[in-house]
Amino acid sequence: MAAPRPLSGFPELLPEQRVVEQHVLDVLRHTFELYGFAGLETRAVEPLSVLLRKGEIDKEVYAVRRLHAEPVEGEAADDTLALHYDLTVPFARYVLENAGRLQFPFRRYQIQKVWRGERPQEGRYREFLQADIDVVDRDGLAQHHDVEMARVMLDALSRLPLPGVRLQVNNRKLIEGFYRGLGIDDVAGVMRVVDKLDKVGAEEVSRQLRDDVGLDERQAAACLALPSASGPDVAFADRVRALGVEHPLLEEGLTELLAVLEGCADLRSERVEVVADLSVARGLDYYTGTVYETRLTGHEHLGSICSGGRYDALASDGTTTYPGVGISFGVTRTLAPLLQRGLLSSSRSVPTCVVVAVVDEERRAASDAVAAALRARGVPTEVSPTAAKFGKQIRYADRRGVPFVWFPQDDGSHQVKDIRSGEQAEADPASWQPPAADLRPSVDTAG
Amino acid sequence: MAAPRPLSGFPELLPEQRVVEQHVLDVLRHTFELYGFAGLETRAVEPLSVLLRKGEIDKEVYAVRRLHAEPVEGEAADDTLALHYDLTVPFARYVLENAGRLQFPFRRYQIQKVWRGERPQEGRYREFLQADIDVVDRDGLAQHHDVEMARVMLDALSRLPLPGVRLQVNNRKLIEGFYRGLGIDDVAGVMRVVDKLDKVGAEEVSRQLRDDVGLDERQAAACLALPSASGPDVAFADRVRALGVEHPLLEEGLTELLAVLEGCADLRSERVEVVADLSVARGLDYYTGTVYETRLTGHEHLGSICSGGRYDALASDGTTTYPGVGISFGVTRTLAPLLQRGLLSSSRSVPTCVVVAVVDEERRAASDAVAAALRARGVPTEVSPTAAKFGKQIRYADRRGVPFVWFPQDDGSHQVKDIRSGEQAEADPASWQPPAADLRPSVDTAG
Numbered sequence: 001m002a003a004p005r006p007l008s009g010f011p012e013l014l015p016e017q018r019v020v021e022q023h024v025l026d027v028l029r030h031t032f033e034l035y036g037f038a039g040l041e042t043r044a045v046e047p048l049s050v051l052l053r054k055g056e057i058d059k060e061v062y063a064v065r066r067l068h069a070e071p072v073e074g075e076a077a078d079d080t081l082a083l084h085y086d087l088t089v090p091f092a093r094y095v096l097e098n099a100g101r102l103q104f105p106f107r108r109y110q111i112q113k114v115w116r117g118e119r120p121q122e123g124r125y126r127e128f129l130q131a132d133i134d135v136v137d138r139d140g141l142a143q144h145h146d147v148e149m150a151r152v153m154l155d156a157l158s159r160l161p162l163p164g165v166r167l168q169v170n171n172r173k174l175i176e177g178f179y180r181g182l183g184i185d186d187v188a189g190v191m192r193v194v195d196k197l198d199k200v201g202a203e204e205v206s207r208q209l210r211d212d213v214g215l216d217e218r219q220a221a222a223c224l225a226l227p228s229a230s231g232p233d234v235a236f237a238d239r240v241r242a243l244g245v246e247h248p249l250l251e252e253g254l255t256e257l258l259a260v261l262e263g264c265a266d267l268r269s270e271r272v273e274v275v276a277d278l279s280v281a282r283g284l285d286y287y288t289g290t291v292y293e294t295r296l297t298g299h300e301h302l303g304s305i306c307s308g309g310r311y312d313a314l315a316s317d318g319t320t321t322y323p324g325v326g327i328s329f330g331v332t333r334t335l336a337p338l339l340q341r342g343l344l345s346s347s348r349s350v351p352t353c354v355v356v357a358v359v360d361e362e363r364r365a366a367s368d369a370v371a372a373a374l375r376a377r378g379v380p381t382e383v384s385p386t387a388a389k390f391g392k393q394i395r396y397a398d399r400r401g402v403p404f405v406w407f408p409q410d411d412g413s414h415q416v417k418d419i420r421s422g423e424q425a426e427a428d429p430a431s432w433q434p435p436a437a438d439l440r441p442s443v444d445t446a447g
Numbered sequence: 448m449a450a451p452r453p454l455s456g457f458p459e460l461l462p463e464q465r466v467v468e469q470h471v472l473d474v475l476r477h478t479f480e481l482y483g484f485a486g487l488e489t490r491a492v493e494p495l496s497v498l499l500r501k502g503e504i505d506k507e508v509y510a511v512r513r514l515h516a517e518p519v520e521g522e523a524a525d526d527t528l529a530l531h532y533d534l535t536v537p538f539a540r541y542v543l544e545n546a547g548r549l550q551f552p553f554r555r556y557q558i559q560k561v562w563r564g565e566r567p568q569e570g571r572y573r574e575f576l577q578a579d580i581d582v583v584d585r586d587g588l589a590q591h592h593d594v595e596m597a598r599v600m601l602d603a604l605s606r607l608p609l610p611g612v613r614l615q616v617n618n619r620k621l622i623e624g625f626y627r628g629l630g631i632d633d634v635a636g637v638m639r640v641v642d643k644l645d646k647v648g649a650e651e652v653s654r655q656l657r658d659d660v661g662l663d664e665r666q667a668a669a670c671l672a673l674p675s676a677s678g679p680d681v682a683f684a685d686r687v688r689a690l691g692v693e694h695p696l697l698e699e700g701l702t703e704l705l706a707v708l709e710g711c712a713d714l715r716s717e718r719v720e721v722v723a724d725l726s727v728a729r730g731l732d733y734y735t736g737t738v739y740e741t742r743l744t745g746h747e748h749l750g751s752i753c754s755g756g757r758y759d760a761l762a763s764d765g766t767t768t769y770p771g772v773g774i775s776f777g778v779t780r781t782l783a784p785l786l787q788r789g790l791l792s793s794s795r796s797v798p799t800c801v802v803v804a805v806v807d808e809e810r811r812a813a814s815d816a817v818a819a820a821l822r823a824r825g826v827p828t829e830v831s832p833t834a835a836k837f838g839k840q841i842r843y844a845d846r847r848g849v850p851f852v853w854f855p856q857d858d859g860s861h862q863v864k865d866i867r868s869g870e871q872a873e874a875d876p877a878s879w880q881p882p883a884a885d886l887r888p889s890v891d892t893a894g
Contacts, residue, residue, distance in 0.1 A: 003764045004544045007528075010492065012541065014548055015485040015555065022486055034822045036799035036829035038462040039469055043574050044491070044560060045457065048514075060513075066564035067495075067508045067529065081454075082514065094459065097451045101461055103796065103846045105832050108462065113491060117513035127490050142832055144811065317450045349550065352483035364591065375481045382483035385552050385589055399550045 009120030010127045011332060016401075017339045019346035021129075023443045024160055024335060025111060028131045031156040032109035035148075037133055040108040042090040044115075045081040050093050060085055060116040083115040087132040088286075088308075088326060092315035095136055095322050104322075105137035105145070111331070123302040123333050132308075134326030136315065141323040143256060146290040146310055147263030150274070153306060153327045154267050157294070161344060161445045162334070164270065164297035165306070168277035169260050172287050172309070174253025175278070178226055178240070181247030182219045189213045191281045194223055198279075227279035233265075234258055236276040256289055271297075288312040292327050296334065305334045347442040348401025351380040353434050354416070355397040356406040358387040366408050373429035374406075379439065381406075394419055403438045456565070456573030458779060463848075464786045466793035468576075470890045471607055471782060472558060475578045478603040479556035482595075484580055487555040489537040491562075492528040497540050507532055507563040530562040534579040535733075535755075535773060539762035542583055542769050551769075552584040552592070558778070570749040570780050579755075581773030583762065588770040590703060593737040593757055594710030597721070600753060600774045601714050604741070608791060608892045609781070611717065611744035612753070615724035616707050618737050619756070621700025622728065625673055625687070628694030629666045636660045638728045641670055645726075674726035680712075681705055683723040703736055718744075735759040739774050743781065752781045794889045795848025798827040800881050801863070802844040803853040805834040813855050820876035821853075826886065828853075841866055850885045 006012070013021060029039065045064055052061070062083040084090045087110045095102065111131045118124050133152055135145050150167060157165050179187045193208045200208075202224055209220040222243060229239035237254050257276055264274045282291045287309035294306035308327030315322040338344045354374055356367040367383045374381040382402075384393045390407070397405050398419055406427070407415045416427040453459070460468060476486065492511055499508070509530040531537045534557045542549065558578045565571050580599055582592050597614060604612050626634045640655045647655075649671055656667040669690060676686035684701050704723055711721045729738045734756035741753035755774030762769040785791045801821055803814040814830045821828040829849075831840045837854070844852050845866055853874070854862045863879060864871040 003546070004494075004497065004540050006544065007490065007492070007494075010490040012490055013488070014545065015487060015553075018486055018488065033798035034825070034827050036797050036802075036827055038797045039465055040462060041460070041465065043454065043457040043459055044562075045454070045574070047451075047454075050451065062511050063514050064509050064511055064530065067510050083511065093451050097453065098461065099450070103843075107797070107829075115491075127492070137832075145832075350483050350485045350554070351480035355483075378481070380481050380483055382554075385584075385592075396550075 009118070009125050011125055011336050013339065014349070016346050016349035019349065019441045020161075020339060020344045020443050021331070021335055023346070023441075024331060025129075025131070027159045028111065028156050028329065028331075029109070031159060032131075032133055032152065035107075035133075035152050035155075037107045037109040037152075040091075040094070040110050041112055042084070042087070042094050042110070044083055044113070046084050046090055046093060048080045048082045051082050051085065051089060053089075060118055062115050062117055085116045086114055087112060087130050087328065088134065088311070088314070091132070091134055091326075092136075092311075092322070092324070095315050095324075096317050099138075099317070099320070099322070105135050105141065107133070107135045109133045122337055125332055125336070128330065128332035128336075130328050131331050132326055132328040134308075134324050136322045136324035138320060138322055141310075141312075141325065143259060144263075145325050146256065147260050149308065149325050149327045150260055150264050150292060151267060153292075153294075153329065154264065154272055154274070157306065157329070158267075158269070158272055161443050162296065162338075163299065164272065166273040166275060166295045166297065167264070167306075168275055168280050168293045168295065168304075169257060170277055170280040170291050171253035171257040171289055172281070172291060173249045173289055174240075174257055175226070175281065177247040177250025177253050178243075178245050179223070181245035181250055182222050184215065184219060184223075186213055188285070190215070190223055194227070194279070195281050197224075197227065227277075230275060230277045230279065232273065232275045234261055236261075236278070240278070253289070260290060282307060282309055286311045286314045290325060299337065302333065302337060305330050343446055345444050345446065346401075347444065348403075349441075350382075350400045350402065351441065352382045352397075352400065352402045353379050353439055354381045354404040354406050355393065355402050356381060356383045356408070357390060357393045358384045359408065359410075360387045363387075363408070367406075370406055370408055370414065370429045374432070377433065379434060401441070404434060456567030456571075458572055458574070458783050460786070461796070463793050463796035466796065466888045467608075467786060467791045467890050468778070468782055470793070470888075471778060472576075472578070474606045475558065475603050475776065475778075476556070478606060479578075479580055479599065482554075482580075482599045482602075484554045484556040484599075487538075487541070487557050488559055489531070489534070489541050489557070491530055491560070493531050493537055493540060495527045495529045498529050498532065498536060500536075507565055509562050509564055532563045533561055534559060534577050534775065535581065535758070535761070538579070538581055538773075539583075539758075539769070539771070542762050542771075543764050546585075546764070546767070546769070552582050552588065554580070554582045556580045569784055572779055572783065575777065575779035575783075577775050578778050579773055579775040581755075581771050583769045583771035585767060585769055588757075588759075588772065590706060591710075592772050593703065594707050596755065596772050596774045597707055597711050597739060598714060600739075600741075600776065601711065601719055601721075604753065604776070605714075605716070605719055608890050609743065609785075610746065611719065613720040613722060613742045613744065614711070614753075615722055615727050615740045615742065615751075616704060616737065617724055617727040618700040618704040619728070619734050620696045620736055621687070621704055621725070622673070624694040624697030624700050625690075625692050626670070628692035628697050629669050631662065631666060631670075633660055635732070637662070637670055641674070641726070642728050644671075644674065674724075677723055677725045679720065679722045681708055683708075683725070687725070700736070707737060729754060729756055733758045733761045737772065746784065749780065749784060752777050790893055792891050792893065793848075794891065795850075796888075797829075797847045797849065798888065799829045799844075799847065799849045800826050800886055801828045801851040801853050802840065802849050803828060803830045803855070804837060804840045805831045806855065806857075807834045810834075810855070814853075817853055817855055817861065817876045821879070824880065826881060848888070851881060 289310035291309035293304035306329045310325040312323040371381040417424040736757035738756035740751035757772040759770040818828040863874040
């Protein structure tokens, strides 16, 4: 075949970039497991009926079909399969399917690819990795989990080689209560229009609220005033109340949002901001309370890199409901642009710490033995693929960023060379250990 | 929605089963990295034209299409996408696409799901995990890599909680040379028929070789005699030569197969068998030399759990060819049946090592502080979701297999209980450490 070209929207990484991604995935997993989340994977496909039940994203779904599909016994036509577009909907389905075999409250993390047929652009891909944490319970889910999800994800993000983050929290009950307190019935319609504030500006939003949704002057003005009550501390609640709107749902939302803000107060640092952002609504319509978004400092144009919220009714079999709260980190969405700009890099493109040189092909076994001894103590080691001149074997290591080259000597002794410094010393394959910092590739941030 | 049912062929694991799978994946990755293989992932989809170029598997491919696809600029109709059915073909495409940015020889491991629209049955799934290692070089690839791939995979398999394995090695040049030495031209036709030996028996194979492929009595008898020359040591070569067939390609194949067998001799153990199996041909037609299959002792009905071989011409852009050799372990294919029969299990369903009890909701912060202290030293810890009676909080831990429950005392001291033995002792959250064996879930084999 002719040299193939990349598929737009389906990013692939070079080995040295994958080292960075793998490091990030390891940190996420380590952090989630420290908090007791069980690792889980669901299948890549769901029946279309499951995927389309929630959210207005039918245009984004990829349907999947056997190339030469014949009618298969027991497979009805409405069982069309499609690739999942997020990890929350499949998780809700998994919980319902396995409810009898799970322990509730059930905490899981899930790191998998998802697919959306969006028009590709920076920060928007057709195939991308998400890392989700969720907790679901049966019938009712304690409110303190809304705080916990934010804390766990902030802990994970702060361990990553990323710029600072700003967690923006809001509450759907607060918004809905506020609108209802104003006498508005078309809550969803108002949300949709106010959501465009950043894009079209206040004047146009006000016009649409009056002309398209049918609000009066006072209602439209109040809807526009709500986002400006946002702020980094609990004082936001006073600013909301000062708007003079009253509704029980508004109070409930305020209490819940205050709890999240207070519960995360001690996590604030130079790199972590937590704010009540009353303009955050989240597109997917399964959220019922707390909603989260997250911006990466200096990369706000990427949009929210980490989003989620509480969904009290997503998983229900008609008899029992399994309310949940979760948050999802867009791994690809965050890393791909940073990798592309060289803002994240790794010290080498391979796990290899040592390349053992080969004197000549007849003595390859001696080099294999050195490698085996080093591997037995956990040192990632390759044997040179050729018995070329030592200069060429050193270049083999150097091009991959491998720090050490090992030379078996004719007299049975051994030399190991740090090819960065040129320093060379005698070494014993049965005991030599590299400096801890050199054992694995390191990840570096620039800029 | 009503409680959903499983999709046949798309296996999903319960949390305690996923612990086993994750352990297996960790061991594979650790082993592959010890040998210097770079971790890599490719996108899940390939253009149909790439997938159908090799192998006779068009009926198994899942095509992928946006549900409401509109003609998109720059997307030709022949760019239909499909899910990859293995990891070798996408890897070959990746190598061609990125050849200018990779260092050769290039060694990578790849652990990903693949999809095939096969009729589901035990050991055959529609979505399943594969773990591949391959090395590719430019123009030519040294023969010692054929030995290396077998050694690395045997090392990995022997670290897994599995019964013994038998690696069966053959060589396509040996088979082809043997047939050509007999004066046979339709090599592929003969291979296809001989491949049915296990299923239809010698008499029927002999009949088909004569009636369908057109061999004479002597040729058919020799083709049937070749597999019986198989054996666990280098004596197989004498038995092949005793059949009296001569051809340069046969000699080449014999030399290569001898090298693999001798190169793996020291790995033989109670749990590892390595044999020259002259009946192994492998279905996919891109193999050109060494071919590998692997049987799991006591589970031979699963077929080959680990297969691969050398492909000298799979990746070529017309100017440059990138020969490779690799081997692929069927993770799902191997684990799913063992998990289903309870032959593999984990000590707990969560990573959690300690559950910190909550005295009452007002004192949840004290329990949170204990958990933070334990996590800071790497101990996976949960705080009890409710301040229920201690008996109920202990049951929360017990049902998940969590070994320890921690009780903050009113006087500021702390007690930790091993709920398996009932033993309870005073402990300091700033220094207490669980026994190393309890820190992570363990994986147990039964039977």
